[in-house]
Amino acid sequence: MSGLYMLDYGAGNVRSLVNAVEKLGYNITFVKDPSDLKKAEKLIFPGVGAFGHAMDALQAKGYVEPLKEYIASGKPYMGICVGMQTMFEGSEESRSKGLGIIPGVVKHFSSADKAVPHMGWNAAQVVKEQTEVDGQAVNYGINKDNVYYFVHSYAVPYTEALKDWTLATTQYGNEIFVSAVQKGNVFCTQFHPEKSGYAGIKLLRSFLQGTGIVDDSKIKIHDPLPSSKDLFTKRIIACLDVRANDNGDLVVTKGDQYDVREKTEDGGDVRNLGKPVELAKRYFEEGADEIAFLNITSFRNCPMQDLPMLEVLRRTSETVFVPLTIGGGIRDVTDPDGKVHSALDVAGEYFRSGADKVSIGSDAVYAAEKYYANDCIPDGTTAIENIAKAYGAQAVVISVDPKRVYVKDPSETTHHVIETPYPGPNGEKYCWYQCTVKGGREGRDLDVHQLVTACQKLGAGEILLNCMDKDGTNSGYDIELIKDVKSAITIPVVASSGAGNPQHFEQVFKETNVESALAAGIFHRREVPIEDVKAHVKKSGVLVRGVDAEL
Template structure:
């Protein structure tokens, strides 16, 4: 599309948005100079991460003034996430003033009754309709779910937002503005490029529409404070363990207790191959996975950062998979063969630019927590530096604990729980020891110490594994999950142990976890993702309905 520009201030994953636009048959140019903004016939401003960082970047790059000038020209504009928040007067997240186009201040969600960030799929209430040719609702549907990931939002105010609010969304007991529209301006708090086909329809409506609606042709059709409800859904996440086989090809593998080798049909011993990562990720998107997580279990230590094979996996996956992508493994300081040092912050940036929405940090999180507990914050850990630039929601902590049994809590200084499975000597209690190096080394650190430290450092989500359950198909470690949920305010993903649809029902019924992850049972077609969702729906657990076409 001639004249279609994207304003990218350099934070987060915009590759997925470009890929979504390309998927819809359009090309887009990047704003590389402030003068480019006023060249645009249509302008998209996506934002990821912290509001203050976004406003600082707009001013430092000289984008703020021409952006406000562009908005006044009446040409179509679309803002996404932080790109929407900057249109308001300001944010409690930062002292920086917003563009002031829309009245209101973004406020942090109250974590007393729900996890913060608001991370996952939620519904919207469409408040407007139009008699004009342009679809004022931009194909937003009350029946669809969209992907949100944010800690701050604009609380709905009927007086301030009557002309602007296009949709509202409820999270817990709070109703916030989830999209705005007035004249040429359209913006969403959710990410349409990560909202599957429902989101692609919204994006396509902006790309193909005129983008300007006379206010006199717009009719309010709903009061968002009447019959509003929280439609937040539980996430089902497909995890792909990726490593190189003996031929150097990347494959998805899964073994019992980390044994990932098997005999092939010709008698050769090689890494168990359950599929190619890009193809398998696309299969999971088509089957309705709410997120896809890649765990790199090959170190690639001798590769220059720019040639890391997982970067290409992400680039190719983000061309066809329009749900959030997380990459774990290797998010740490990297040294190229020529001696060039790349700090973890830089490594994460490469993954984001290649299509990742979140990075998962494992062993380095344990080391950072140990240092934090001994010395306090220094602002230098990977968690702190990544969260500062890209937002807390971009940092996932992958926890690999194992049980250490004790007869009595007094036998250890660590936080203990009552074990559902007695120890080998009949012990009734255990503490969960954090491990590093793929579970090969235990540390003098328990899970509660780890997750509370990482939350304090700025992490936005916990991926909670359990080495004692991994590969057992015996169900999730419920006492561990409940203990961690009680310790943190951020979302938690349950992992390790799923073997049937009943295990997903159980973990959502008996814990307040936000998401559940599985790997091998999905890879081997033992439990289809749709079967999980059908079962959860039948027992009253809210899950996203998969939409399969534009």
């Protein structure tokens, strides 16, 4: 298609959207100047990041008025996530004004009965419906039997005043919000089609193939409220530990307590469980809801532009259309020539290469220590704060590596303790969870409660909760740890470490109400296929996403 343009104001992961469009056989041109908008016959605005950052960038680059003119011209327009939110008058996230094309204000989710950000797969209930308009399905292929990937802390509550604009609504907890809008030539989604598996790719195809212009006078409008219900699903995440082996090749590995070498007399080579790009594609096809890469090689002598994990992300995002998280190395780095890159610069490079979220480990512990030393006042200098400000809280994951420290009585420590039914080596009935850095090799005077609460205050949007005591044991997740962390924060939590069978996933979802569960080795070695996990969890009554049909 000639005349298909994408408005990228310079923030976040747009590579996945480009790859999805190209997979469908279309070429897309980047808008590089406001005058390019006059050349566009179809325009997609992928919203990645925070509302204020997006609107400020549009203003600074001179895009606001030309964008309004393009939409007013009647030519097809598609906005995604923040690209939809900017269509409204404003947002509680920022003082910046929106485009004002749709009446209303974007509001922050309440967190009374749910984790915020709303991060994961949820259904979209079609409100407007007509079978076909000039070959274009008016609901753009949105199907009530599918779930789509959402990642946001702000949304537009549904009201009768928005009835003419609302294409679909979604319920999360007790709140019903607008998850897609459509009127005339305008089509926008709060969810990310390019990250919603084949269901989302089909939706993009519907927009690209059709005229993109709908006769609103022929639309049937349903009442979105009576039949609405929360269909938010639990996520199953596949994690890939990636490092260089002795030949310099990147491989997916897994070990016991970070020992990733084969057990031989000479020490053995790095355990090789597959190539990261190929393995990620396999997991996507098997139904993984998200893929996480953990870089466990420093690559300290590489210029940032040549970091091997950037190429892994670029290639993975060509065939994997679910969210990608990258962890390891998200910190200030210095090139061999002395050029310094901030953690924000590093994160930006990963986002542009295909990542949707970055995971911060040791540096999060140091940031929390700094936060407490500063009387619990954020000073705006940490990587967590800077990345969240530019890309939104949902882009920042904190990877926590705690281990149990047993005490006979809570009075023996100043840290937050729990009473445990699993006594310590000397019969201790209490323990606290010590945070570690440097891959678990160094303990700090900081407990997991302190870390997660500080990181939430600093702007993080999700906690990846590992457990050193459970890693590699296949004995199940540390339920006590997960319950304790869930009670301390309102952001989503990913349970990690210890999964050995499908029953462990059922247990962690039912007993802790955690939003997602992660596994690595059992998936790599095919000891427990992802399909089996999902089938078991679904049979137990827990909502999970099914495996998409191919295009």
